[in-house]
Amino acid sequence: MAAAATCGTGAGNQGCTAAAAAGKNNVTSFQRKGPRASVPDSGCARLVSIAGTRPSVRNGQLLVSTGLPALDQLLGGGLAVGTVLLIEEDKYNIYSSLLFKYFLAEGVINGHTLLVASAKEDPADILQELPAPLLDDNCKKDFDEDVCNHKTPESNIKMKIAWRYQLLPKMEPGPVSSSRFGHYYDLSKRMPQELIEASKWHGFFFPEKLSPTLNIEPCSLTHGYIKLLQFIQNVIYEEGFDGSNPQKKQKNILRIGIQNLGSPLWGDDICCTENCDNSHSLTKFLYVLRGLLRTSLSACIITMPTHLIQNKAIIARVTNLSDTVVGLESFIGSERETNPLYKDYHGLIHIRQIPRLNNLIYDVSDVKDLAFKLKRKLFTIERVNVYRVGVGQRERERESQADSTVSTEPTVGLNLMTLRSGPESKPKVLGARQLLETREEHLSSRLLILTQAERLCMGRRFFTAFHIFNELPCKGGCICLQTCQTQ
Amino acid sequence: MESVWGLGGLVLLRDSVEWEGRSLLKALVKKSALCGEQVHILGCEVSEDEFREGFDSSINSRLVYHDLFRDPFNWSQAGEALPGGPLGALRALCRRTEPGPVTIALDSLSWLLLHLPCTTLCQALCTLSQQHSPLGGSPPVEPVRVLGLLHMELHGPGPMGALSSLAQTEVTLSGTAGQALAHILCQRPRQHPTHQTQCFSILPDFSLDLQEGPPLESQPHLDPHIPPVEPTTHLTFNLHLSKKEREAKDSLTLPFQFSSEKQQALLRPGPSQATSNIFYEPDVYDDLDQEDPDDDLDV
Numbered sequence: 001m002a003a004a005a006t007c008g009t010g011a012g013n014q015g016c017t018a019a020a021a022a023g024k025n026n027v028t029s030f031q032r033k034g035p036r037a038s039v040p041d042s043g044c045a046r047l048v049s050i051a052g053t054r055p056s057v058r059n060g061q062l063l064v065s066t067g068l069p070a071l072d073q074l075l076g077g078g079l080a081v082g083t084v085l086l087i088e089e090d091k092y093n094i095y096s097s098l099l100f101k102y103f104l105a106e107g108v109i110n111g112h113t114l115l116v117a118s119a120k121e122d123p124a125d126i127l128q129e130l131p132a133p134l135l136d137d138n139c140k141k142d143f144d145e146d147v148c149n150h151k152t153p154e155s156n157i158k159m160k161i162a163w164r165y166q167l168l169p170k171m172e173p174g175p176v177s178s179s180r181f182g183h184y185y186d187l188s189k190r191m192p193q194e195l196i197e198a199s200k201w202h203g204f205f206f207p208e209k210l211s212p213t214l215n216i217e218p219c220s221l222t223h224g225y226i227k228l229l230q231f232i233q234n235v236i237y238e239e240g241f242d243g244s245n246p247q248k249k250q251k252n253i254l255r256i257g258i259q260n261l262g263s264p265l266w267g268d269d270i271c272c273t274e275n276c277d278n279s280h281s282l283t284k285f286l287y288v289l290r291g292l293l294r295t296s297l298s299a300c301i302i303t304m305p306t307h308l309i310q311n312k313a314i315i316a317r318v319t320n321l322s323d324t325v326v327g328l329e330s331f332i333g334s335e336r337e338t339n340p341l342y343k344d345y346h347g348l349i350h351i352r353q354i355p356r357l358n359n360l361i362y363d364v365s366d367v368k369d370l371a372f373k374l375k376r377k378l379f380t381i382e383r384v385n386v387y388r389v390g391v392g393q394r395e396r397e398r399e400s401q402a403d404s405t406v407s408t409e410p411t412v413g414l415n416l417m418t419l420r421s422g423p424e425s426k427p428k429v430l431g432a433r434q435l436l437e438t439r440e441e442h443l444s445s446r447l448l449i450l451t452q453a454e455r456l457c458m459g460r461r462f463f464t465a466f467h468i469f470n471e472l473p474c475k476g477g478c479i480c481l482q483t484c485q486t487q
Numbered sequence: 488m489e490s491v492w493g494l495g496g497l498v499l500l501r502d503s504v505e506w507e508g509r510s511l512l513k514a515l516v517k518k519s520a521l522c523g524e525q526v527h528i529l530g531c532e533v534s535e536d537e538f539r540e541g542f543d544s545s546i547n548s549r550l551v552y553h554d555l556f557r558d559p560f561n562w563s564q565a566g567e568a569l570p571g572g573p574l575g576a577l578r579a580l581c582r583r584t585e586p587g588p589v590t591i592a593l594d595s596l597s598w599l600l601l602h603l604p605c606t607t608l609c610q611a612l613c614t615l616s617q618q619h620s621p622l623g624g625s626p627p628v629e630p631v632r633v634l635g636l637l638h639m640e641l642h643g644p645g646p647m648g649a650l651s652s653l654a655q656t657e658v659t660l661s662g663t664a665g666q667a668l669a670h671i672l673c674q675r676p677r678q679h680p681t682h683q684t685q686c687f688s689i690l691p692d693f694s695l696d697l698q699e700g701p702p703l704e705s706q707p708h709l710d711p712h713i714p715p716v717e718p719t720t721h722l723t724f725n726l727h728l729s730k731k732e733r734e735a736k737d738s739l740t741l742p743f744q745f746s747s748e749k750q751q752a753l754l755r756p757g758p759s760q761a762t763s764n765i766f767y768e769p770d771v772y773d774d775l776d777q778e779d780p781d782d783d784l785d786v
Contacts, residue, residue, distance in 0.1 A: 092680050093652070120613060129677075207614055264609035264649045271652075272605035272645045308648045332679060 050251050050297070052110025053081065054181045059359055064112075064253055064299050065182040067102030070381040072182050074370070075324055079301075080357050081253060082294045083323035084286070088306040090330035090347060093260075095372065096303045098187070098379055099328075100257055103301045105130040105191060107199070107255035109183055114201035115235055115256045117228055119265035123203030126259070127196055132189035186377045204231050206266060222278055224266040225285040232256060232292055242296035254298035261285075262304045262318075271308040279314060286321040323355035328372070341384070345371035349381055492518075494673065495630025496655030497616040499596070501639045506660040506667055509533070511687075512592060512636050514695040517542060519590040519632070520549045527583075527591045529576055531555045531598040538594065541693050553580075559602070573602055577611045588630060591615065595636035596650070605646050612653055 056063050056077045063078030066085065072078045079085050085103075089096040107114050108130065116123035209227050221229075236242050241254045262268055262282050269276045293300055302322070306315050319325050330347035331337045349370045354362055369384045502508030520526050528550055530538050535554050539547050553569055553576055560572065569576040577599075580591055593599065599608055616633045637650065639659075651657060659670040666686055674680040686698040728736065 092674055094677060094679065097677060119610075120617075207610065210610070263652065264606040265613055265653075267606050267610070269604065269606045271649045273643075274645065305652060308645075308652060310645045333682075 050253060052106070052112060052181070053253060054078070056080070059357075061357055063181075064110075064255070065106050066099070066301075067104075067106035067183070067185070068099065068379060068381075069182040069184070071099070071326070074351055074367075074381070075326075076354060078181070079299050079324065080355065081297055081299050083299065083355060083357070084290060084293065085299070085301045085324045085326065086318070086322035087301065087303045088325065088327035088352075089260075089303050090328040090332075091307055092330070092332060093303075093305070094332075095328050095330060095347060095374065095379075097259070098374070099326075100259060100301060100303055101126070101130050102185060102379070103255065104257055105133065105185055106183060107253075108191065108195055109133050110253075111199070112253040112255050113235075113239060113241075114199060115204070115232065115254060116201060116259075117204035117206070117231070117257065118259040119206040119224065119263065120260055122205050123201070127201060127203075128190065130191040130196070131185035131187045132191050133195075134184040134186050184378075187374075187379065188377050202231075202235050204228060210267075220278070220281065221284055222267045222281045224268070225281060228258070228266075229285065229288055229292070232289070236292060236296045236298065241298055251297060254296065256293075256298055256300040258300065258302045260305060261302050262306075262309065270311065270314055271305065272310070274310040276311070279311065282314065283317050283321055286318060290321065290323075319353055322353070323357075325353040326350070327352050342371065345373050345382070345384065347372055348384075492632075494655050494675065495616070495632050497612055497633045497635060497653055498656045498658065499635050499637050499650060499654045501637050501657065501659045503639050503660065506662050508636050508660050509594065510689045510693065511658075511660065511669075511695075512594060512634055513538070513541065514689050514693045515634055516550070516590065516592050517546055517693045518695060520546045522588075524588040524590050525549075525551070525585065527551045527553065527580060527589065529553045529555060529573075529580065529591070529593050531559070531573070531593075532595050541691070543692075573599055574607060574611065577608075577615065581611065581614050588632075590632045590634065593633065593635040595638065597636070597638040597641050600637075600642060600646055600650075605649060609649055609653055612650075616653075616655075 050062075053062050053064050054077075055061065058076070062081045063072075064081055065072050065078050066075070075085075087096045087099055104114055104116065104127065106112075114127075116126055118126060204227075206224050206227070210224070236254065237244055239245075239254065241252070260266070262270055264271055268278065268281055270279060270282060289300065292298075304318065306318075306327075309315055327350040328347060329350065331342060331345070332347075336342050349372050351370070356362055367383055370381055371384045372379060372381045500508045500512055502511075516526055516528065526549060528538065530552060534556050535552050538552070539550070542550070555569060555573055555576060561570075569579070571578070583589075596608075612633065612635070616631060635650075635654075637647075639647070655674055655676075657672045659672075660667060661670065662668050667688060669685045669687055671683050671685060672680055673683075688696045688698065690696055725732075
């Protein structure tokens with residue numbers, strides 16, 4: 001467990017938990033050096049692992065967590081080190097600031113250095129409002145009570161699982177220690193003061209840096225952006241994130257958070273007029289920022305009020321210059337608030353772009369219609385509208401007329417994909433293999449299946465298996481009754 | 488209207504040609520003066536005499552008036568005009584350090600938007616309305632309220648959107664049939680914005696008279712031609728079980744619930760009592776030959 005002892009700055013409890021885990025697992029004091037002996041974080045045996053990162057399972061790219069495990073899954077495992085995550089803000093900037101805080105809180109827990117830049121709020125105030133991390137013992141209780149509060153009385157019956165998965169253990173939420181990648185947070189509580197003080201952070205509050213008597217000569221970049229870039233560059237150089245000070249102790253990640261970039265408070269007028277003089281200022285800033293990030297161990301989150309930008313070409317350029325782009329669209333004030341399809345959700349989340357880093361293929365998930373919901377303690381991301389099973393062509397046409405943005409790809413069968421940022425996880429998509437495996441077990445039950453009909457059933461395996469395995473009585477006219485006999 | 492008062496920060500009063508907002512601005516100024524707060528007024532569009540008209544002397548003595556109307560560009564050089572023009576006047580307001588709750592009325596923001604670049608104005612407004620700890624470290628106690636009068640028709644969507652994103656409260660004035668209505672959109676930081684509508688009228692002495700508004704009859708977003716989408720109509724299975732069906736379902740023993748009788752049945756080696764029966768009816772296409780086809784091979 002030598003690799004686990006590379007603690008990041010400031011978090012003294014990391015080493016202790018890793019050492020305790022090592023003490024529990026090993027029987028002898030002899031430790032075999034090799035890839036299996038080290039913690040699952042490190043990619044290979046020789047590589048000193050940085051706390052809070054892990055290599056991607058697809059191409060080995062070093063990833064950090066965004067603070068929201070559901071978002072990590074959608075982005076292909078996490079946010080790559082050296083890239084920019086751009087969040088297009090929702091109209092009243094409620095949910096995008098939550099994602100911003102999740103990112104920073106994850107940095108505090110993992111012991112990363114933070115750089116918070118804002119033109120509207122003092123960075124110290126932003127850090128005071130980070131959500132508290134969920135601890136091991138009482139987190140399951142909190143989640144259960146949270147889930148129960150939202151259940152209707154009808155669905156209070158716990159679903160009886162007839163499959164082999166009943167015996168599989170549930171996925172554990174995990175302790176706070178940074179040996180895990182991606183933590184859960186409680187939005188109703190604030191992060192404890194000692195964790196914030198133990199973390200290392202740099203703040204950039206633009207109104208303080210702006211002196212009113214300064215004579216600003218016209219330049220291609222807006223004054224605010226120049227100052228911010230100089231600040232970031234100084235921090236990267238002085239703290240050694242770009243490898244310039246090799247005698248520094250351990251490598252660490254710099255998490256940069258920039259709030260409301262592009263708003264008039266930074267001095268940029270792309271939100272005010274359509275034909276602005278300095279329309280390339282923001283794009284130049286992003287270009288220089290990308291250069292700074294690619295040559296250092298850092299990851300950046302930017303929230304941008306793209307709904308205010310008047311010139312749509314700038315939004316397209318900004319999207320191209322960022323690596324990962326996530327758009328949030330809240331339902332507040334729009335007509336979708338009363339649409340019954342969206343009544344459980346607070347808004348839609350669009351994954352607009354995922355980068356191709358050292359790769360030829362994308363890592364895009366095939367789920368297009370995602371929505372989010374802000375519960376009292378959690379921010380969950382789910383797939384919209386599970387009830388699309390068996391919807392035919394007519395219904396798809398009708399709903400596209402009614403201007404819903406639910407995807408029209410045929411979601412046949414058991415697409416019960418629920419990506420929650422909570423601890424409970426049911427098995428995701430049930431494929432044909434699992435159905436065929438359980439067929440034998442079903443033959444030992446009271447089901448009578450005829451051979452030819454069995455072939456027919458397997459041809460229509462999704463529908464009939466759903467009926468059989470869920471023990472739901474079929475409505476009249478269902479094809480299952482013609483071919484199989486249930487109970 | 489109390490929510491307008493409770494929050495500090497920037498309050499935008501958006502008026503139009505039909506429903507003017509200066510009287511509402513003066514009513515709010517009077518209300519804060521009566522509460523004993525300090526009131527600063529930056530007058531740009533109307534003269535000082537016209538603004539003070541209608542207030543009685545006690546209120547007039549409490550108002551601190553910064554006049555930009557008479558000489559906005561400081562041409563008279565008599566030393567009476569405010570130094571630095573409109574921007575200097577705003578920054579001077581930011582720098583004042585007297586304690587106590589303060590209301591600053593900007594009459595009007597439209598004038599300032601036309602004379603100053605939008606970004607500079609936004610930055611100055613942000614500094615004005617967020618003035619909690621001028622010395623740093625002390626917690627904010629008194630709210631600073633900035634009332635800005637904005638004429639909606641003069642500006643495009645860009646500046647309006649930028650100012651709306653800065654404002655904590657937006658009051659849009661409209662009305663029907665002689666009755667003035669105020670649509671108030673309150674946005675507390677990090678909470679859902681709340682919307683309310685209030686009927687009001689301004690009395691001749693500029694006191695505010697709030698009335699119970701008539702409820703809005705129209706629901707514009709429910710189109711009667713398109714029925715609401717019911718997602719569960721064309722399912723092939725039954726989501727709503729009757730009580731009998733539910734009992735039958737609950738009493739069913741599922742194949743993986745390892746109850747004790749099932750365990751006994753499996754453990755007991757009874758040849759006559761097979762727990763699983765496969766009823767097989769051979770097909771036309773099924774090969775019933777029991778011989779091993781590999782027997783023909785000479786291996």
